[in-house]
Amino acid sequence: MSDRIVRISIDAMGGDHGPEVIIPGAALALERHPGLRFLLFGDKARIEAALDAHPALRAAVDIRHTDVAVSMTDKPSQALRKGRRVSSMWQALEAVKKGDADVAVSAGNTGALMAMAMFCLKLMSGIERPAMAGLWPTLRSESIVLDVGATIGADSKHLVSLAVMGAAMARIVLGIERPSVGLLNVGVEEVKGIEDVKEAGKFLREANLPGMTYHGFVEGDDIGKGATDVVVTEGFTGNIALKTAEGTAKQIGAYLRGAMTSSFMAKIGYLFARSAFTALREKMDPSRANGAVFLGLEGIAVKSHGGADARGIASAIDVAYDMAHYDLRTMIRDSLAATEAQRMSLSFAPDAEPSDA
Template sequence: MTQEIKIALDVMGGDHGPSTVLEGADLSCKRYPEIRYILHGEPDQVLPELNKFENLQSKSDFKPCDVSIAMTDKPSQALRRGRWRSSMWNALEDVKETRAAVMVSAGNTGALMAMSKFCLRMMPGVERPALAAVWPHLYGESIVLDVGANIGADSDQLVDYALMGSAMSRSLFSHDEPTVALLNIGSEEMKGLEEIREAGRKLKKNNLSSLRYVGFVEGNDLGQGIADVIVTEGFTGNIALKSAEGTARQFRQNLYHEMSRTLVLKIGSFFVKSAFQKLQTKMDPRKMNGGVFLGLNGIVIKSHGGTDSEGIASAIDVGRNMAANQLQKKIAYDLDQAKFDVIEPQKAI
């Protein structure tokens, strides 16, 4: 029998309100019957919608909150106004107190990061968390991090990201020794910022046992499947992520426009319809929704605020998989093991 997994869900997060979040939760628990929810939200908005989902209702406990964190709130405002009162904070508290294995929110990213760090704290040896995303490529998926948790990173932080991304790759895709690359402006070792070059030297020199470092990759390599884990800092990673999502939408819109331009093209599109559907599924951002905040003392999943119920379900699925595959234990082990793998500099005699 599959072990029960409890997920604390911020029902008030997202652009489309509780109905979309609850519909996504219902989809996910139908895919994974072992999921149980602790739902957090304002009663007058959540309970009428929850009554529409009989199966979800039977697998959920509801906890009311006093306030919700707005998408426009600054992190400092959210901390002052929402601590111990908001759906976001209360869901994080469930993870902190081990009432839930995972917290999922489609709410304000900055507020979620600030609250997560304040409530859950960082894992020993980790200075900054990273937001990791699943990225489709020609042969499957890879992990890309950081995609927006922090602006800038030094070489030690990039090495931490490599270790945490490797643990996530092993948890999500069962890779025994994930390949890791650093995102750079060129593949040559003399190119790029000093922090990136230094991180590359450290990863190459220390030969960490939990991963296999394969060097630098460029932006046009992200979809080629060159590495299981691609590491960058949050500013660059966020731009790359949103550029890729925008390009996928543009490609899909242009394709549909061109294939419906003439009768001949419409007839031709009928015969390749199944191929187009498979391509759309593979490049559907909703299927890859659910960024993981790595480095915290608990699993926190950030969903896109503007996604639909299928996207919410995908984010919850990611959280379920991370808990089922013991992500936190793998990260802690890799960080601890890295201390023994590091090659100490030779002391002068």
């Protein structure tokens, strides 16, 4: 992959730690992608201070001072009122709208970022609501799950749009020409589930859309197994699944730490198995899969976990780089057009051969 110039605007005040973690993360990302250039929005004094430890990054950075930062506790409506056009979050998004940046990254308040992104970047034609797609570690490797919390509820048309957008992202991130797509359901049988899910499944089966292979319904435990490359669900269910998985990972980690320190023999055993536990910790490290992409907008925005460390920020920037480098927006736009053409074709197709009567 060539390292052409990709311009990333960053809300440097976002997240739990602000520039003190975001700057080291950007420095790590620059080592991986020398073609990166950054627009950093936020408190110039804090950004400059953090840059002192990263001289190589300074040459790739343009700082835009802002006095207003959206807090992690602001409601979306509050953030829009006080931060529209003047906050570091809004200006990072506006840089994408104006063409000064290819993609925006923020570790800030998720609800505020989604609200601002919708107001600033606008929805793509044919998209009713945006979605948030995240990378999910699995037994096979990684899958893309969406929606993981952008909006609640979905009719069959929206679920199909999620499948199309998720497959486009998978072609970039996973490097698979025809990623497999599954609809999350209460069972794999076609008769199970609510009508909207069944209708979306019927369309995806019959349409045989380019750029994806429709797998069918998947259940909750199939996500971690990596049964499909893309798992589609609406935001309420997706967010609960995400938070449940994160909590389970922490629970297992706590159990293991307790077990390994419970006795002298357990500590001895840990010494012999230390390399295996290190590998497990790496697998369960949330920073490996940090960076959720807002899909369905006329501009690309990536949401980092608010508590991410420098490695996590770098991972989110890596995702942003790939989305811009491979032109996710054009890929989604073309896929949606093909889907609509297929929808029209199926709607005009006769249900059965005409009778002789």
